[in-house]
Amino acid sequence: MTVEMMIGRGREAIDMIVDPGSFQENRIGESEFSPELGPGAVVGEAKLAGRDIVVIANDAEAINERFPVVYFGVIGMEEAYKMAKTVYTVMRQDAEKAAGEKRPLLLIVDTPGNAPGKIEEIFGMNKATGAYQLALAEARRCGHAVVAMVIGRAISGAFLCHGLQADHILSLSPEFGTMIHVMPLTSISRITKLDIERLEQLAENNPVFAAGPDFFYRLGGVDEMVTELEDMPSAINRHIQEIEAAKAAGVADCTGPMYHGKLGEQRGGRMHRRPVIERMTAEFAAVAEQYL
């Protein structure tokens, strides 16, 4: 078993996963992106087990010269819109294809956050991350298989943006230094003024606040943990097939965030979500006539 930290190695991860030499950066079918645009986002087409896919990844080494807070894998405005544009491009090009024929989207996740800058706020960074999520949700709902593979950092809003809208989410296991969290426990301790040891102790039984892929697994936020780097291609391929099969079966919310909500309950991590929704449904049923 090879245990190597993959943080900051998004480009290498692409090569490890896709068929050798198949990745064509900045090209999606007949569309092409300028290499200057959003360098922190690596997009392009590739083959996985011989099949055409589209890859969206982070480049931790790229520095976006035009936006000083965008470096080390941060998703800035250009990066997020480039990612969104990639998704729309795939959807447009595959619009006429049957569900199983549409190209899968592979999100390779290693990002520490969304760009926290002044210009970003003035121009509305919230739209950029929102745009990408809507695009992914649409692609997922219109039949593309969307798989996220967390190889390094999947932090807070950036993970929401790049990862959590996928049909299925895979993560390298914690030995690889994989980080999934909103905030490290030390920061949570500082902000909530709760003792760190107490928090660690509580986290053993309750995964809702602690940092790490294991906790997200228990909450249904990660479908499967991949324990060997070499297993990534086959695991991703297997999930693509599962997703396509599930979609073909036509069951609503059989993948994606709503499915992950159910998974969280099955794994004993999110026990309160369903009872809340059911209670609301029952209460509305009692008064629905007045409104409909």
Place this chain on the structure above:
Amino acid sequence: MALQELHYTFRATEPQPFPLGWSHSGVVGSGDMEVMFERCMLDGEIRFKVVTPVRGFERVWEQVLGRFVNETNLADVSVEINDNNATPVVVLMRLRQALKEARKEAEG
């Protein structure tokens, strides 16, 4: 430090019913609280449940709630309070306001 639950029971001298089946008011902001009144048969008693992050003020709660019962004579009602560091003055104020609102709603 987990949240603390406190329970108190009082019996009013001249029992008065709560004017509504139930009522809720307030917001659990910092230094504030919410309260829920629910009418139920308690054999002339009034019961309070207080959920609070603050420790060491059990006696103060008892005094404050006792005073509210004394001035209102409420009975056969269960009262639940979610507290977030409300001072006694705020507690009394919120309880009185809640009762006043309930009376107004009962009349209107």
Place this chain on the structure above:
Amino acid sequence: MITEESVSWDSLLQDTRARLAAAAPYVQAGKQVAAADAVKLLEAVLRPGDKVNLEGDNQKQADFLAGCLCRVDPAQVHDLHMVQSVLSLDRHLDLFDKGIAKKLDFSFSGPQAGRLAEYVRAGKLEIGAIHTYLELYGRYFIDLTPRVALVAAYSADRNGNLYTGANTEDTPVIVEATKFKQGIVIVQVNEIVDQVPRVDIPADWVDFIIQSPQPFYIEPLFTRDPALITDAQILRAMMVIKGIYAEYGLQRLNHGIGFDTAAIELLLPTYGEELGLKGKICSYFALNPHPTLIPAIESGWVRSVCCFGGEVGMEEYVKARPDVFFIGPDGTMRSNRCLAQTAGHYALDIFIGGTLQIDRYGNSSTATATRIAGFGGAPNMGCDARGRRHATSGWLRCGEEYGLQQEMTGGLPRGKRLVVQLQETFREKMTPGFVEELDAVQLAKNAGLALPPVMIYSDDLTHIVTEEGIAYLHKCADMQERMAAIRAVAGYTDIGLQEDPQETAALRKRGIFKTAEDLGIDPARANRSLLAAKNMRELVHWSKGLYTPPARFHNW
């Protein structure tokens, strides 16, 4: 035996001349010294052990000069004795950290209170005394006369005439005390102009002027955002207006700083109006330009306001209301803290303010065991002015009610200043507002102070207002009764829980303790809808756009 030669009657002047000569290389045209030479200038004119006044109160700060003083060579300049109103900047304490200064006589240290206590404990700093403003100014002319004063002004002309404008504050008293005892006056100014708008300090009282790289800092200390006023504060404010202001017909007031008094100000045009009190109360103030007073001023309540200092953002408003504020021939306000404090001491009928702790006897303090906060000016107003000889109706009435009047003056008529403390029985995190013993007592022990720092003594205090009601303490016949009245308003604190209900009932019958209900106030009405302005923006609207709040309060 004294010979003619051995007597020198101008040694101070000689010494000053020597120091000025040492500074000569840094002086450019007129009295100007470049900012870059400021540290060298200070090294030239300062001697170890000097009494140095570094201007800075709770509002304006000679912050550039304070920074320069921190950079002098401690081998050359050390053991200074700082005499200054307020310790509020980090650099004020850095001086002691570096050994540049050793001793401190001051008045207020709000933001630095914790660090100050630490330094005293560590032996880095020796406190002479903690004063009230007037007391400290007084000592500038007796035994704490500065050898060198470092002050701040808005502008200077090339001769050194100073314009200190709305924020004149302590400058005149410092400069006069220093210069008339042959001391040296160094001024940082925001700009050097051909002609100052008005001469606040004449040029021949000034030795050096330095144009500072940044304008001097002013703290918008008296700005209170109405959005933060709570229902409990509104309830207390209603009780004050009805149970004290209306009861005594109080026309001449000082409001201590805080949200309680801001609430009172914002209730005048609503609740006060409803009670028909306009013209009958609150016509004259000794008060900083409180933004929360704008609605009352605009509604015609206020005839005159004498200010201790300026307030950031209120300049244009104040300028446009010359009937109300004290405006110079140039059209801008001048504050003079010494005169305003004198006015506050002698010419007011009431002081009202908040505090941190009141003990079971009625002494109050804002110090805690680990914070040496000091007083500022409040005690000059929060006391009975024993030298007062003019009568006003509220003052007379309070004297008539005074329980010890017969005993002390044989029944000869004498009035009494109302000194009112607004107190929450519990503050945030359930910290009690009433205690067995003031933390100040422990602090005095810890810091080796001769006196516990008491803000207002029990014998000056006439009323306490809490959400429980009002205690009219001055009516009490003796200390036992006073303590019972304090227990009655102390709510659920340990002091309050010692209350004897029968005793309280008796006090209530005699009008020594009144609840909101006794005053005819419905506590359910105590909510934010009563405020004449609910946020900063509404204050700006009331001011017709003349008030421009500082950026940190500009929440729209």
Place this chain on the structure above:
Amino acid sequence: MTDWQALQQKSFYEATARERANGIVDAASFTELAGPRDRMSSPHLPALGEAIEFDDGVVTGVGRVGKHPVFVISQEGRFIGGAVGEVHGAKMVGIFQLAQQAYAQLAAKGADSLAERLPAVVISFETGGVRLHEANAGLLAHAEVMDQIQNARGKFPVIALIGSKIGCFGGMGFVAAATDLIIMSELGRLGLTGPEVIEQEMGREEFNASDKALVYRTTGGKHKYIMRDCNQLVEDSIGAFRTALASALQQPYAEIARCRRIGSEALVDEQLALAELSCEIQPQDARDVWAYFGNADAAAIPEQTTADFLRTVRRRP
């Protein structure tokens, strides 16, 4: 509950979540779902010693605006900053699911009746995003809400109201961006990264978080209106928000959907062009952008009344 007429006059900024929920729909039409009596408070906060609220900081329910059933989410900023935890998030998701059900039922009755009675989801935001005490669950709930917004597209409108004390930040900032129509008051704030974090990243010289005027210029209602990141700017009263909501719901769905800023390739192209423009202008301050769009006296804009502002402002073309 305070009477509805009085609520209409009340400041939206000062109002509680429950007051807003009741006041933005027709009089006496609001039914709370999973209300306080259900005691669906957070199961996670007690162990952490953090106060709980029966409704977990969000009022959810259904009301009517004209003939339209309106599904309401109203967040309470006073309770842990309106932050989203497991229950709070589930309540938001529940509202979307009920709206979907209502849509399906009405659609089954035929197209005419559907247009007339088209349901809507209205979110009165007051939140900083994820609740740290249950951060992971809160984050996952955000993803569900985003998915639900996408799922509503082409069916019924999702409308954002922003004018409360906390504003709308963090993950909820992009939830708001993803809605069809955004109504704000000048006191509302919308963004992704909170001012303190920007200060921490960029330094105090570049962005002073305690400068509220700067914070408002960067994220406030007027700025968002100029940028077309908010569609309507209204006075700070519940009544003003309700009136704007009611008139929006009188529009055909297609008209409301035209108010979106993201959610299609064409809109992403438009936003990308705007990101390029940001490089060209290199604004030091939002005022530079206002001036660029033709507001000569940019400095005066914050002081204008909403009415004056709306009369004179030049928005992004």
